[in-house]
Amino acid sequence: MNVCFSRGQRLEESLEYQQFVANVEEEEAWINEKLNLVGSEDYGDTLAAVQGLLKKHEAFETDFTVHRDRVNDVCTNGEELIKKNNHHLDNISAKMSALRGKVSELERAAAQRKAKLDENSAFLQFNWKADVVESWIGEKENSLKTDDYGRDLSSVQTLLTKQETFDAGLQAFQQEGITNITALKDQLLAAKHVQSKAIEARHAALIKRWNQLLSNSSSRKTKLLEAQEHFRKVEDLFLTFAKKASAFNSWFENAEEDLTDPVRCNSLEEIRALREAHEAFRSSLSSAHADFNQLAELDQQIKSYQVVSNPYTWFTMEALEETWRNLQKIIKVSTSNIIHIILAAVISIHFLL
Numbered sequence: 001m002n003v004c005f006s007r008g009q010r011l012e013e014s015l016e017y018q019q020f021v022a023n024v025e026e027e028e029a030w031i032n033e034k035l036n037l038v039g040s041e042d043y044g045d046t047l048a049a050v051q052g053l054l055k056k057h058e059a060f061e062t063d064f065t066v067h068r069d070r071v072n073d074v075c076t077n078g079e080e081l082i083k084k085n086n087h088h089l090d091n092i093s094a095k096m097s098a099l100r101g102k103v104s105e106l107e108r109a110a111a112q113r114k115a116k117l118d119e120n121s122a123f124l125q126f127n128w129k130a131d132v133v134e135s136w137i138g139e140k141e142n143s144l145k146t147d148d149y150g151r152d153l154s155s156v157q158t159l160l161t162k163q164e165t166f167d168a169g170l171q172a173f174q175q176e177g178i179t180n181i182t183a184l185k186d187q188l189l190a191a192k193h194v195q196s197k198a199i200e201a202r203h204a205a206l207i208k209r210w211n212q213l214l215s216n217s218s219s220r221k222t223k224l225l226e227a228q229e230h231f232r233k234v235e236d237l238f239l240t241f242a243k244k245a246s247a248f249n250s251w252f253e254n255a256e257e258d259l260t261d262p263v264r265c266n267s268l269e270e271i272r273a274l275r276e277a278h279e280a281f282r283s284s285l286s287s288a289h290a291d292f293n294q295l296a297e298l299d300q301q302i303k304s305y306q307v308v309s310n311p312y313t314w315f316t317m318e319a320l321e322e323t324w325r326n327l328q329k330i331i332k333v334s335t336s337n338i339i340h341i342i343l344a345a346v347i348s349i350h351f352l353l
């Protein structure tokens with residue numbers, strides 16, 4: 001009777017043991033499968049890929065939590081069997097220890113993979129942000145590749161306004177793009193990222209390109225300011241020439257009218273007045289000639305700038321030179337006429353006397 005009872009008890013203990021072993025093996029099989037998965041060296045070569053792997057790892061962590069609870073249940077069952085002095089207690093204890101060891105191994109492997117995925121994600125995010133910054137810089141570099149510095153004061157001032165807007169954009173990007181990528185670089189280096197050298201080199205190249213862009217922009221602004229000063233001088237010359245040319249032409253028209261008006265002298269007073277008026281006119285010629293020379297000098301200065309025609313006057317130096325030549329002819333004819341008129345008047349007065 002005791003023998004039968006003892007045999008029955010051992011069979012029951014063996015059955016419980018086999019169920020325990022089956023549960024242990026099921027969890028070990030799951031752990032071994034996951035050890036192979038988390039042991040993968042595929043950490044993603046694109047930002048999208050690594051984000052996909054991180055989501056899978058997150059799902060694994062959730063699943064692992066469930067299986068960790070199952071392992072605890074299996075071990076609790078094993079401890080109960082040991083308390084009940086199951087005759088397989090040595091094997092039960094060994095299998096519990098091995099199973100817990102597997103769980104710890106998977107935890108370490110999972111933590112290591114998560115760290116590498118996070119590290120790779122951070123590196124790829126840095127590269128992506130660096131690509132965005134470089135793309136922006138490249139676009140601005142292209143906009144500076146121009147030899148257009150304006151063709152007159154108005155166009156230069158328009159370009160300067162655009163340049164000021166461009167520089168304001170650079171200042172804004174300095175805060176938004178450059179400062180952020182630099183902060184990310186510093187953060188990764190402080191964390192001793194495995195790709196620290198590559199990150200530092202990429203950032204250094206990017207900053208070098210950024211500084212060159214700032215230099216090119218500053219150079220263009222300087223040239224535009226020089227062009228503005230250049231065209232301001234031209235503008236002043238244009239206005240001065242136009243004002244003096246208009247005054248000179250008015251003087252010429254008045255002189256031409258005075259010199260070509262019919263003149264008669266019927267008395268000595270009229271003869272004297274005519275001579276005085278003519279002498280006064282001849283005296284004014286020196287001032288007019290000085291004005292003419294100033295116009296010629298202004299014209300030479302304007303032409304030295306190689307600019308288009310004066311927008312403020314239709315008078316050209318060539319036209320004024322022709323006017324001056326015509327004036328000399330009119331003066332010659334007028335002087336001759338006045339001499340004849342005076343002689344005729346003198347003779348007429350003499351006979352009257």
